[in-house]
Amino acid sequence: MRRTTRTVAVLLLLGYGALSWGYPWDQDMVDQPSPKPQKSPAPAGPGPGSVPIEGGETLPAPTTDAGMDQAKKAAAALINPIPASAESLARGASLFETNCRVCHGSQGRGDGPVGRKFVTKSPVDLHEDYTQQQADGELFFTLTRGRALMPFYRDALSATERWDVINYVKHEFGNP
Numbered sequence: 001m002r003r004t005t006r007t008v009a010v011l012l013l014l015g016y017g018a019l020s021w022g023y024p025w026d027q028d029m030v031d032q033p034s035p036k037p038q039k040s041p042a043p044a045g046p047g048p049g050s051v052p053i054e055g056g057e058t059l060p061a062p063t064t065d066a067g068m069d070q071a072k073k074a075a076a077a078l079i080n081p082i083p084a085s086a087e088s089l090a091r092g093a094s095l096f097e098t099n100c101r102v103c104h105g106s107q108g109r110g111d112g113p114v115g116r117k118f119v120t121k122s123p124v125d126l127h128e129d130y131t132q133q134q135a136d137g138e139l140f141f142t143l144t145r146g147r148a149l150m151p152f153y154r155d156a157l158s159a160t161e162r163w164d165v166i167n168y169v170k171h172e173f174g175n176p
C-alpha cells in the first residue's frame, strides 16, 4: 500500500513537471521567430528575408504647429502618381464615404453627423478654395499626418488609397 502511494506520488510529480515545463522533446508553435502580439519585431526592424509590401512612410513627422505647416508646404512638391481615372474616382468615392463623410458630410460641406459636434473648429468645407487650391501633395500630407483636430489616415489608407481620395475630393468638390 505504501509502495503504491509512493508510486502515485512520483507519477503525479512527473505529470505535474511535464505539464508545467513540457517534455524536452515538446515543441510549441508559440516558440518561433515571429514577432509576438504587442511586441516590436526583435531586435530592431523586420527580420532577414522580409519583403516590404508598400514603401515606408517618408514624409516628415513634425511635432510643432509651425513644423506641420512647413512640412505641408514642402509636400506640395509631391507628384500625385495616380491618374484621376474613373476607377480611381470610384475607389476614392467609396473611401471618402467610409472615412471622411462622418465629419465632412457626404457633399463635403463639413456638416457630417460627427463634424456638426465640433465646437472649436468645424471640419472644412472641401468645396472652398482653401482646400481646392492646395496642391495634391499638401492634401496628401494632411491625410498622412492629420491636422490639429483631424485624425491621420496613414494607417487606415494605403498611399494609393490616399491619392484616390484626393482625386475624388478635387473632382467631386472642385469648382470647375
Ligand code: HEC
Residues within 6 Å of the ligand: 096, 099, 100, 101, 102, 103, 104, 114, 115, 118, 121, 122, 123, 124, 131, 134, 139, 142, 143, 147, 148, 149, 150, 151, 153, 165, 169
Ligand atoms: C473626426 C472628424 C474628421 C474626419 C473623419 C476627417 N476630417 Fe478632415 N478635417 C476635420 C477637421 C476638424 C478639420 C479642420 C482641422 C484643423 O484645421 O484643425 C479638417 C480639415 C481637413 C482638410 C483641410 C486641411 C488643411 O489644410 O487645413 C482636408 C483637406 C480634409 N480635412 C480632408 C479630409 C479627408 C479627405 C478625410 C477622409 C480621409 C477627412 N478629412 C476626415 C475633421 C475630420
